[in-house]
């Protein structure tokens with residue numbers, strides 16, 4: 001029986017994407033009750049270890065791995081264009097104090113927050129990330145998983161998780177833990193991709209459902225959860241925050257990564273321009289979401 005990790009109901013239907021990893025198939029399911037999309041079965045601890053091992057995660061030029069070490073850093077630098085907007089939102093609610101980042105990668109955002117006056121620290125799973133944080137920026141970063149971190153109740157003013165929640169097997173439990181670690185009126189900010197909320201993603205989903213086809217994803221199953229504005233709001237509310245804010249964001253057309261067939265790339269490129277305008281002007285169809293929970 002498949003249980004929704006967000007609302008614990010057991011009625012689901014197939015969502016038209018699948019993954020394959022380590023000779024195993026993973027089917028995306030959509031909860032019929034709360035619409036949350038998640039991979040089934042959930043990955044085991046051993047599968048996660050393999051998926052995030054340096055040999056796999058950072059294997060240069062691998063077909064199966066997602067990143068090489070240099071790509072990982074290039075992506076970190078490229079991603080810094082969004083820092084002013086994201087930190088700007090956080091600063092509206094909590095302009096100073098103790099700032100903790102879960103999954104701080106190579107430390108670029110943490111360093112940016114430090115420069116803007118926060119007392120920063122973080123936790124990162126990948127050894128390469130931890131090393132870069134410490135050696136390049138001299139940041140206070142622990143190595144490990146947030147799941148295994150001993151909770152520190154009421155310790156921080158701000159906790160940030162960028163591109164983390166979609167990777168977690170127990171996203172609600174971990175968000176609840178993050179909430180427990182901020183002070184009263186503290187802020188937990190989450191940034192996640194939302195590929196099925198964009199015009200392209202919506203068209204693809206409707207088309208595949210209409211024709212009864214499924215898309216087999218080429219990347220390994222790093223994303224075990226897919227958020228929409230509705231389900232991101234739901235998980236923040238369920239974690240017990242007093243106030244919730246969802247901001248829809250979009251990558252500029254120059255920054256999108258095109259994957260898939262020539263036809264898919266063309267459709268994506270053509271739809272991205274009107275999509276960009278709609279997200280910027282009306283705050284809809286964003287391909288990235290920033291969720292803010294206030295304790």
Ligand SMILES: [Zn+2]
Nearest residue numbers: 004007031034
């Ligand atoms: Zn559900």
